[in-house]
Amino acid sequence: MTAHFDSSAITSGRTLRGLVGDIGGTNARFAIAERSNGKTTLSSFKSLETADHKDVYDALTDYFRQIGGKPELDYTVVAVAGPVKNGRIKFTNLDWEVEEGLLARHVGAKTARLINDYAALAFALPHLEDADTKTIGTVTKGFGDVHAVMGAGTGFGASVLVGGEFGPYCLSTESGHISFAPVNDYESEILRFLRKKHGRVTVEMLLSGPGLVNLYQAISSIRGEPAHELTPAQITHLDGDDATGSRYTVEAFLDIMASVCGDLALAHGAVSGMFIAGGIAPRLIKHVDELRFRARMEAKAPLAGLVASIPSRIIIHPYAALLGSANALTDVQITA
Structure with missing residues:
Protein backbone atom coordinates (compact mmCIF):
# COMPACT_ATOMS: atom_id res chain seq x y z
CA MET A 1 0.00 0.00 0.00
CA THR A 2 1.55 3.30 -1.06
CA ALA A 3 0.92 6.42 0.99
CA HIS A 4 0.83 9.76 -0.81
CA PHE A 5 1.83 11.87 2.16
CA ASP A 6 4.82 14.19 2.32
CA SER A 7 6.78 12.92 5.33
CA SER A 8 9.43 15.65 5.25
CA ALA A 9 7.45 17.73 7.74
CA ILE A 10 7.37 14.93 10.31
CA THR A 11 10.91 13.57 10.12
CA SER A 12 13.63 15.44 11.99
CA GLY A 13 16.18 12.63 12.01
CA ARG A 14 16.35 12.15 15.78
CA THR A 15 14.40 9.66 17.84
CA LEU A 16 11.31 11.03 19.57
CA ARG A 17 9.70 9.09 22.38
CA GLY A 18 6.07 9.49 23.41
CA LEU A 19 3.35 8.03 25.57
CA VAL A 20 0.31 7.20 23.44
CA GLY A 21 -3.13 6.20 24.63
CA ASP A 22 -6.58 5.21 23.48
CA ILE A 23 -9.33 5.68 26.07
CA GLY A 24 -12.86 4.36 25.67
CA GLY A 25 -15.66 3.80 28.11
CA THR A 26 -14.37 0.42 29.30
CA ASN A 27 -10.63 0.25 28.60
CA ALA A 28 -7.67 2.62 28.59
CA ARG A 29 -4.85 1.36 26.36
CA PHE A 30 -1.34 2.77 26.55
CA ALA A 31 1.99 2.20 24.83
CA ILE A 32 5.38 3.84 24.38
CA ALA A 33 6.08 5.08 20.85
CA GLU A 34 9.47 5.75 19.31
CA ARG A 35 9.70 7.71 16.06
CA SER A 36 12.89 7.85 14.02
CA ASN A 37 13.46 8.63 10.34
CA GLY A 38 9.79 8.37 9.50
CA LYS A 39 9.35 4.98 11.18
CA THR A 40 7.32 4.34 14.32
CA THR A 41 7.60 1.43 16.74
CA LEU A 42 5.26 0.72 19.65
CA SER A 43 6.16 -1.17 22.81
CA SER A 44 5.01 -1.70 26.40
CA PHE A 45 1.34 -2.23 25.48
CA LYS A 46 -1.03 -2.37 28.42
CA SER A 47 -4.81 -2.32 28.58
CA LEU A 48 -6.35 -1.16 31.87
CA GLU A 49 -9.99 -1.27 32.90
CA THR A 50 -11.28 2.23 33.51
CA ALA A 51 -13.59 0.99 36.30
CA ASP A 52 -10.51 0.06 38.34
CA HIS A 53 -9.15 3.62 38.37
CA LYS A 54 -10.56 6.86 39.75
CA ASP A 55 -9.22 8.97 36.87
CA VAL A 56 -6.78 8.91 33.96
CA TYR A 57 -3.89 10.06 36.15
CA ASP A 58 -4.41 7.13 38.50
CA ALA A 59 -4.49 4.82 35.46
CA LEU A 60 -1.24 6.31 34.14
CA THR A 61 0.47 5.86 37.51
CA ASP A 62 -0.58 2.20 37.37
CA TYR A 63 0.64 1.92 33.78
CA PHE A 64 4.10 3.28 34.56
CA ARG A 65 4.31 0.94 37.55
CA GLN A 66 3.50 -2.03 35.33
CA ILE A 67 6.17 -1.18 32.75
CA GLY A 68 8.88 -0.61 35.35
CA GLY A 69 8.89 3.16 35.64
CA LYS A 70 8.27 6.36 33.73
CA PRO A 71 10.59 6.81 30.73
CA GLU A 72 11.79 10.19 29.51
CA LEU A 73 9.13 11.44 27.12
CA ASP A 74 9.11 14.10 24.43
CA TYR A 75 5.36 14.09 23.95
CA THR A 76 2.09 12.39 24.76
CA VAL A 77 -0.97 12.01 22.55
CA VAL A 78 -4.11 10.31 23.82
CA ALA A 79 -7.07 9.37 21.64
CA VAL A 80 -10.45 9.70 23.30
CA ALA A 81 -13.95 8.54 22.42
CA GLY A 82 -15.65 11.90 22.20
CA PRO A 83 -15.20 15.55 21.24
CA VAL A 84 -12.19 17.48 22.53
CA LYS A 85 -12.92 21.12 23.38
CA ASN A 86 -10.15 23.58 24.26
CA GLY A 87 -7.74 20.79 25.11
CA ARG A 88 -10.16 19.06 27.46
CA ILE A 89 -12.64 16.19 27.41
CA LYS A 90 -15.29 15.17 29.91
CA PHE A 91 -16.37 11.67 28.96
CA THR A 92 -20.04 10.96 28.45
CA ASN A 93 -20.12 7.37 29.73
CA LEU A 94 -17.09 7.54 32.00
CA ASP A 95 -16.59 9.68 35.09
CA TRP A 96 -13.23 10.99 33.90
CA GLU A 97 -12.10 14.42 32.80
CA VAL A 98 -8.76 14.89 31.03
CA GLU A 99 -6.95 18.16 30.35
CA GLU A 100 -3.84 18.52 28.20
CA GLY A 101 -1.83 20.65 30.66
CA LEU A 102 -2.38 18.28 33.57
CA LEU A 103 -1.68 15.31 31.32
CA ALA A 104 1.67 16.78 30.24
CA ARG A 105 2.72 17.47 33.81
CA HIS A 106 1.69 14.04 35.03
CA VAL A 107 3.68 12.13 32.40
CA GLY A 108 6.60 14.57 32.30
CA ALA A 109 6.25 15.48 28.62
CA LYS A 110 6.70 18.95 27.16
CA THR A 111 3.83 18.52 24.70
CA ALA A 112 0.47 16.83 25.25
CA ARG A 113 -2.46 16.52 22.91
CA LEU A 114 -5.93 15.00 23.16
CA ILE A 115 -7.50 13.92 19.88
CA ASN A 116 -10.68 12.17 18.85
CA ASP A 117 -10.30 8.41 18.43
CA TYR A 118 -11.23 8.54 14.75
CA ALA A 119 -8.73 11.33 14.20
CA ALA A 120 -6.14 8.95 15.65
CA LEU A 121 -7.23 6.27 13.18
CA ALA A 122 -6.93 8.77 10.34
CA PHE A 123 -3.38 9.69 11.35
CA ALA A 124 -2.52 5.97 11.28
CA LEU A 125 -3.52 5.48 7.63
CA PRO A 126 -0.23 6.48 5.94
CA HIS A 127 1.66 4.21 8.34
CA LEU A 128 -0.32 1.01 7.86
CA GLU A 129 1.40 -1.86 6.06
CA ASP A 130 -0.36 -4.29 3.73
CA HIS A 317 -4.05 -3.71 13.01
CA PRO A 318 -4.80 -4.30 16.73
CA TYR A 319 -3.42 -0.91 17.86
CA ALA A 320 -4.18 1.36 14.92
CA ALA A 321 -5.41 4.22 17.15
CA LEU A 322 -2.16 4.07 19.14
CA LEU A 323 -0.13 4.10 15.93
CA GLY A 324 -2.07 7.13 14.75
CA SER A 325 -1.65 8.88 18.09
CA ALA A 326 2.09 8.34 17.79
CA ASN A 327 2.08 10.19 14.46
CA ALA A 328 -0.53 12.88 15.09
CA LEU A 329 2.05 15.56 15.88
CA THR A 330 4.84 16.74 13.59
CA ASP A 331 8.38 16.95 14.92
CA VAL A 332 8.04 20.73 14.94
CA GLN A 333 4.91 20.55 17.09
CA ILE A 334 6.69 18.24 19.53
CA THR A 335 9.96 20.14 19.87
CA ALA A 336 8.73 23.74 19.51
Whole structure:
Protein backbone atom coordinates (compact mmCIF):
# COMPACT_ATOMS: atom_id res chain seq x y z
CA MET A 1 0.00 0.00 0.00
CA THR A 2 1.55 3.30 -1.06
CA ALA A 3 0.92 6.42 0.99
CA HIS A 4 0.83 9.76 -0.81
CA PHE A 5 1.83 11.87 2.16
CA ASP A 6 4.82 14.19 2.32
CA SER A 7 6.78 12.92 5.33
CA SER A 8 9.43 15.65 5.25
CA ALA A 9 7.45 17.73 7.74
CA ILE A 10 7.37 14.93 10.31
CA THR A 11 10.91 13.57 10.12
CA SER A 12 13.63 15.44 11.99
CA GLY A 13 16.18 12.63 12.01
CA ARG A 14 16.35 12.15 15.78
CA THR A 15 14.40 9.66 17.84
CA LEU A 16 11.31 11.03 19.57
CA ARG A 17 9.70 9.09 22.38
CA GLY A 18 6.07 9.49 23.41
CA LEU A 19 3.35 8.03 25.57
CA VAL A 20 0.31 7.20 23.44
CA GLY A 21 -3.13 6.20 24.63
CA ASP A 22 -6.58 5.21 23.48
CA ILE A 23 -9.33 5.68 26.07
CA GLY A 24 -12.86 4.36 25.67
CA GLY A 25 -15.66 3.80 28.11
CA THR A 26 -14.37 0.42 29.30
CA ASN A 27 -10.63 0.25 28.60
CA ALA A 28 -7.67 2.62 28.59
CA ARG A 29 -4.85 1.36 26.36
CA PHE A 30 -1.34 2.77 26.55
CA ALA A 31 1.99 2.20 24.83
CA ILE A 32 5.38 3.84 24.38
CA ALA A 33 6.08 5.08 20.85
CA GLU A 34 9.47 5.75 19.31
CA ARG A 35 9.70 7.71 16.06
CA SER A 36 12.89 7.85 14.02
CA ASN A 37 13.46 8.63 10.34
CA GLY A 38 9.79 8.37 9.50
CA LYS A 39 9.35 4.98 11.18
CA THR A 40 7.32 4.34 14.32
CA THR A 41 7.60 1.43 16.74
CA LEU A 42 5.26 0.72 19.65
CA SER A 43 6.16 -1.17 22.81
CA SER A 44 5.01 -1.70 26.40
CA PHE A 45 1.34 -2.23 25.48
CA LYS A 46 -1.03 -2.37 28.42
CA SER A 47 -4.81 -2.32 28.58
CA LEU A 48 -6.35 -1.16 31.87
CA GLU A 49 -9.99 -1.27 32.90
CA THR A 50 -11.28 2.23 33.51
CA ALA A 51 -13.59 0.99 36.30
CA ASP A 52 -10.51 0.06 38.34
CA HIS A 53 -9.15 3.62 38.37
CA LYS A 54 -10.56 6.86 39.75
CA ASP A 55 -9.22 8.97 36.87
CA VAL A 56 -6.78 8.91 33.96
CA TYR A 57 -3.89 10.06 36.15
CA ASP A 58 -4.41 7.13 38.50
CA ALA A 59 -4.49 4.82 35.46
CA LEU A 60 -1.24 6.31 34.14
CA THR A 61 0.47 5.86 37.51
CA ASP A 62 -0.58 2.20 37.37
CA TYR A 63 0.64 1.92 33.78
CA PHE A 64 4.10 3.28 34.56
CA ARG A 65 4.31 0.94 37.55
CA GLN A 66 3.50 -2.03 35.33
CA ILE A 67 6.17 -1.18 32.75
CA GLY A 68 8.88 -0.61 35.35
CA GLY A 69 8.89 3.16 35.64
CA LYS A 70 8.27 6.36 33.73
CA PRO A 71 10.59 6.81 30.73
CA GLU A 72 11.79 10.19 29.51
CA LEU A 73 9.13 11.44 27.12
CA ASP A 74 9.11 14.10 24.43
CA TYR A 75 5.36 14.09 23.95
CA THR A 76 2.09 12.39 24.76
CA VAL A 77 -0.97 12.01 22.55
CA VAL A 78 -4.11 10.31 23.82
CA ALA A 79 -7.07 9.37 21.64
CA VAL A 80 -10.45 9.70 23.30
CA ALA A 81 -13.95 8.54 22.42
CA GLY A 82 -15.65 11.90 22.20
CA PRO A 83 -15.20 15.55 21.24
CA VAL A 84 -12.19 17.48 22.53
CA LYS A 85 -12.92 21.12 23.38
CA ASN A 86 -10.15 23.58 24.26
CA GLY A 87 -7.74 20.79 25.11
CA ARG A 88 -10.16 19.06 27.46
CA ILE A 89 -12.64 16.19 27.41
CA LYS A 90 -15.29 15.17 29.91
CA PHE A 91 -16.37 11.67 28.96
CA THR A 92 -20.04 10.96 28.45
CA ASN A 93 -20.12 7.37 29.73
CA LEU A 94 -17.09 7.54 32.00
CA ASP A 95 -16.59 9.68 35.09
CA TRP A 96 -13.23 10.99 33.90
CA GLU A 97 -12.10 14.42 32.80
CA VAL A 98 -8.76 14.89 31.03
CA GLU A 99 -6.95 18.16 30.35
CA GLU A 100 -3.84 18.52 28.20
CA GLY A 101 -1.83 20.65 30.66
CA LEU A 102 -2.38 18.28 33.57
CA LEU A 103 -1.68 15.31 31.32
CA ALA A 104 1.67 16.78 30.24
CA ARG A 105 2.72 17.47 33.81
CA HIS A 106 1.69 14.04 35.03
CA VAL A 107 3.68 12.13 32.40
CA GLY A 108 6.60 14.57 32.30
CA ALA A 109 6.25 15.48 28.62
CA LYS A 110 6.70 18.95 27.16
CA THR A 111 3.83 18.52 24.70
CA ALA A 112 0.47 16.83 25.25
CA ARG A 113 -2.46 16.52 22.91
CA LEU A 114 -5.93 15.00 23.16
CA ILE A 115 -7.50 13.92 19.88
CA ASN A 116 -10.68 12.17 18.85
CA ASP A 117 -10.30 8.41 18.43
CA TYR A 118 -11.23 8.54 14.75
CA ALA A 119 -8.73 11.33 14.20
CA ALA A 120 -6.14 8.95 15.65
CA LEU A 121 -7.23 6.27 13.18
CA ALA A 122 -6.93 8.77 10.34
CA PHE A 123 -3.38 9.69 11.35
CA ALA A 124 -2.52 5.97 11.28
CA LEU A 125 -3.52 5.48 7.63
CA PRO A 126 -0.23 6.48 5.94
CA HIS A 127 1.66 4.21 8.34
CA LEU A 128 -0.32 1.01 7.86
CA GLU A 129 1.40 -1.86 6.06
CA ASP A 130 -0.36 -4.29 3.73
CA ALA A 131 -0.59 -6.85 6.54
CA ASP A 132 -2.43 -4.31 8.71
CA THR A 133 -5.48 -4.25 6.42
CA LYS A 134 -7.74 -6.59 4.48
CA THR A 135 -8.42 -5.26 0.99
CA ILE A 136 -11.99 -5.65 -0.26
CA GLY A 137 -11.98 -6.25 -3.99
CA THR A 138 -9.20 -5.93 -6.55
CA VAL A 139 -8.46 -2.19 -6.36
CA THR A 140 -5.30 -1.75 -4.30
CA LYS A 141 -4.05 1.74 -5.13
CA GLY A 142 -5.93 5.03 -5.36
CA PHE A 143 -4.67 8.44 -6.36
CA GLY A 144 -4.32 11.90 -4.84
CA ASP A 145 -3.58 12.40 -1.18
CA VAL A 146 -6.89 12.21 0.71
CA HIS A 147 -7.74 9.14 2.78
CA ALA A 148 -10.81 8.59 4.95
CA VAL A 149 -11.67 6.14 7.70
CA MET A 150 -15.11 5.13 8.92
CA GLY A 151 -16.25 2.52 11.38
CA ALA A 152 -19.02 0.98 13.39
CA GLY A 153 -18.67 0.13 17.06
CA THR A 154 -20.60 1.55 19.98
CA GLY A 155 -21.37 4.37 17.56
CA PHE A 156 -20.30 5.33 14.05
CA GLY A 157 -17.22 7.45 13.48
CA ALA A 158 -15.43 8.93 10.47
CA SER A 159 -12.43 11.16 9.81
CA VAL A 160 -10.53 12.43 6.79
CA LEU A 161 -6.75 12.81 6.42
CA VAL A 162 -5.45 15.28 3.86
CA GLY A 163 -1.83 15.05 2.75
CA GLY A 164 0.10 17.07 0.24
CA GLU A 165 2.19 20.17 0.76
CA PHE A 166 0.33 21.33 3.85
CA GLY A 167 -0.52 17.92 5.32
CA PRO A 168 -1.06 15.77 7.12
CA TYR A 169 -4.20 17.51 8.27
CA CYS A 170 -7.09 15.68 9.88
CA LEU A 171 -10.74 16.64 9.70
CA SER A 172 -12.94 14.91 12.26
CA THR A 173 -16.54 14.55 11.10
CA GLU A 174 -19.94 13.59 12.46
CA SER A 175 -20.83 11.51 9.41
CA GLY A 176 -22.67 8.97 11.56
CA HIS A 177 -25.44 11.51 12.07
CA ILE A 178 -26.27 12.00 8.41
CA SER A 179 -29.59 10.57 7.30
CA PHE A 180 -29.81 6.95 6.17
CA ALA A 181 -30.54 6.69 2.44
CA PRO A 182 -32.12 3.38 1.34
CA VAL A 183 -31.28 2.22 -2.18
CA ASN A 184 -33.99 -0.42 -2.72
CA ASP A 185 -37.49 -1.36 -1.57
CA TYR A 186 -36.19 -3.70 1.12
CA GLU A 187 -34.15 -0.96 2.74
CA SER A 188 -37.08 1.42 2.39
CA GLU A 189 -39.09 -1.04 4.51
CA ILE A 190 -36.29 -1.01 7.10
CA LEU A 191 -36.36 2.80 7.09
CA ARG A 192 -40.15 2.84 7.45
CA PHE A 193 -40.02 0.51 10.48
CA LEU A 194 -37.32 2.52 12.23
CA ARG A 195 -38.85 5.89 11.39
CA LYS A 196 -42.04 4.88 13.20
CA LYS A 197 -39.99 4.18 16.32
CA HIS A 198 -37.38 6.93 16.17
CA GLY A 199 -38.44 9.62 13.71
CA ARG A 200 -35.35 10.64 11.77
CA VAL A 201 -33.09 7.65 11.04
CA THR A 202 -29.34 8.18 10.87
CA VAL A 203 -26.48 6.05 9.59
CA GLU A 204 -25.35 5.40 13.17
CA MET A 205 -28.77 3.94 13.98
CA LEU A 206 -27.94 1.14 11.52
CA LEU A 207 -24.14 0.93 11.48
CA SER A 208 -23.22 0.43 15.13
CA GLY A 209 -23.75 -2.10 17.91
CA PRO A 210 -27.19 -0.67 18.72
CA GLY A 211 -27.71 -0.39 14.97
CA LEU A 212 -27.37 -4.15 14.59
CA VAL A 213 -30.19 -4.55 17.10
CA ASN A 214 -32.30 -1.99 15.20
CA LEU A 215 -31.67 -3.83 11.94
CA TYR A 216 -32.47 -7.20 13.47
CA GLN A 217 -35.77 -5.94 14.88
CA ALA A 218 -36.74 -4.27 11.60
CA ILE A 219 -35.87 -7.30 9.47
CA SER A 220 -37.66 -9.67 11.83
CA SER A 221 -40.79 -7.52 11.54
CA ILE A 222 -40.55 -7.33 7.74
CA ARG A 223 -40.15 -11.12 7.53
CA GLY A 224 -43.01 -11.71 9.95
CA GLU A 225 -40.74 -13.46 12.45
CA PRO A 226 -40.39 -12.95 16.21
CA ALA A 227 -37.48 -10.80 17.31
CA HIS A 228 -35.62 -12.32 20.24
CA GLU A 229 -33.74 -10.26 22.82
CA LEU A 230 -30.32 -10.57 21.19
CA THR A 231 -27.22 -8.52 21.86
CA PRO A 232 -25.04 -7.23 19.01
CA ALA A 233 -22.51 -9.97 19.78
CA GLN A 234 -25.22 -12.63 19.55
CA ILE A 235 -26.48 -11.21 16.26
CA THR A 236 -23.01 -11.41 14.70
CA HIS A 237 -22.61 -14.97 15.99
CA LEU A 238 -24.31 -16.56 13.02
CA ASP A 239 -24.60 -19.99 14.57
CA GLY A 240 -26.72 -18.74 17.47
CA ASP A 241 -30.32 -19.48 18.42
CA ASP A 242 -31.68 -17.27 15.65
CA ALA A 243 -29.10 -17.91 12.95
CA THR A 244 -31.51 -17.17 10.12
CA GLY A 245 -32.44 -13.74 11.43
CA SER A 246 -28.80 -13.05 12.22
CA ARG A 247 -27.68 -13.91 8.71
CA TYR A 248 -30.23 -11.58 7.13
CA THR A 249 -29.22 -8.85 9.58
CA VAL A 250 -25.51 -9.18 8.91
CA GLU A 251 -26.14 -9.27 5.17
CA ALA A 252 -28.11 -6.01 5.36
CA PHE A 253 -25.51 -4.47 7.67
CA LEU A 254 -22.69 -5.18 5.19
CA ASP A 255 -24.76 -3.94 2.24
CA ILE A 256 -25.53 -0.67 3.99
CA MET A 257 -21.91 -0.30 5.13
CA ALA A 258 -20.73 -0.71 1.53
CA SER A 259 -23.21 1.89 0.32
CA VAL A 260 -22.14 4.36 3.03
CA CYS A 261 -18.51 3.65 2.20
CA GLY A 262 -19.12 4.85 -1.35
CA ASP A 263 -21.14 7.84 -0.13
CA LEU A 264 -18.37 9.00 2.19
CA ALA A 265 -15.72 8.46 -0.47
CA LEU A 266 -17.59 11.02 -2.56
CA ALA A 267 -18.51 13.34 0.30
CA HIS A 268 -14.94 13.48 1.61
CA GLY A 269 -13.09 13.29 -1.69
CA ALA A 270 -11.22 10.25 -0.36
CA VAL A 271 -9.71 9.17 -3.66
CA SER A 272 -6.63 7.64 -2.01
CA GLY A 273 -8.70 5.06 -0.18
CA MET A 274 -11.57 4.29 2.16
CA PHE A 275 -10.64 2.41 5.34
CA ILE A 276 -13.10 0.66 7.65
CA ALA A 277 -12.34 0.42 11.36
CA GLY A 278 -14.41 -0.13 14.50
CA GLY A 279 -15.11 -3.24 16.49
CA ILE A 280 -17.69 -4.86 14.20
CA ALA A 281 -16.23 -5.01 10.67
CA PRO A 282 -13.08 -7.02 11.57
CA ARG A 283 -15.30 -9.67 13.17
CA LEU A 284 -17.34 -9.95 9.99
CA ILE A 285 -14.49 -10.20 7.48
CA LYS A 286 -15.19 -13.84 6.67
CA HIS A 287 -18.80 -12.95 5.81
CA VAL A 288 -17.92 -10.14 3.38
CA ASP A 289 -18.80 -10.98 -0.23
CA GLU A 290 -16.19 -8.81 -1.93
CA LEU A 291 -17.95 -8.59 -5.31
CA ARG A 292 -21.24 -7.68 -3.64
CA PHE A 293 -19.57 -5.13 -1.34
CA ARG A 294 -17.80 -3.39 -4.20
CA ALA A 295 -20.94 -3.41 -6.36
CA ARG A 296 -22.85 -1.61 -3.60
CA MET A 297 -19.98 0.76 -2.90
CA GLU A 298 -19.55 1.66 -6.58
CA ALA A 299 -23.25 2.11 -7.40
CA LYS A 300 -22.90 5.90 -7.42
CA ALA A 301 -23.93 6.97 -10.92
CA PRO A 302 -22.98 9.30 -12.51
CA LEU A 303 -19.68 8.95 -10.60
CA ALA A 304 -19.55 5.16 -10.45
CA GLY A 305 -16.29 5.15 -12.41
CA LEU A 306 -14.62 7.44 -9.89
CA VAL A 307 -15.68 5.34 -6.90
CA ALA A 308 -14.62 2.17 -8.72
CA SER A 309 -11.03 3.48 -8.69
CA ILE A 310 -10.95 3.96 -4.90
CA PRO A 311 -9.57 1.12 -2.74
CA SER A 312 -11.56 -0.13 0.26
CA ARG A 313 -9.86 -1.83 3.18
CA ILE A 314 -10.76 -3.14 6.62
CA ILE A 315 -8.19 -2.24 9.29
CA ILE A 316 -7.03 -5.30 11.23
CA HIS A 317 -4.05 -3.71 13.01
CA PRO A 318 -4.80 -4.30 16.73
CA TYR A 319 -3.42 -0.91 17.86
CA ALA A 320 -4.18 1.36 14.92
CA ALA A 321 -5.41 4.22 17.15
CA LEU A 322 -2.16 4.07 19.14
CA LEU A 323 -0.13 4.10 15.93
CA GLY A 324 -2.07 7.13 14.75
CA SER A 325 -1.65 8.88 18.09
CA ALA A 326 2.09 8.34 17.79
CA ASN A 327 2.08 10.19 14.46
CA ALA A 328 -0.53 12.88 15.09
CA LEU A 329 2.05 15.56 15.88
CA THR A 330 4.84 16.74 13.59
CA ASP A 331 8.38 16.95 14.92
CA VAL A 332 8.04 20.73 14.94
CA GLN A 333 4.91 20.55 17.09
CA ILE A 334 6.69 18.24 19.53
CA THR A 335 9.96 20.14 19.87
CA ALA A 336 8.73 23.74 19.51
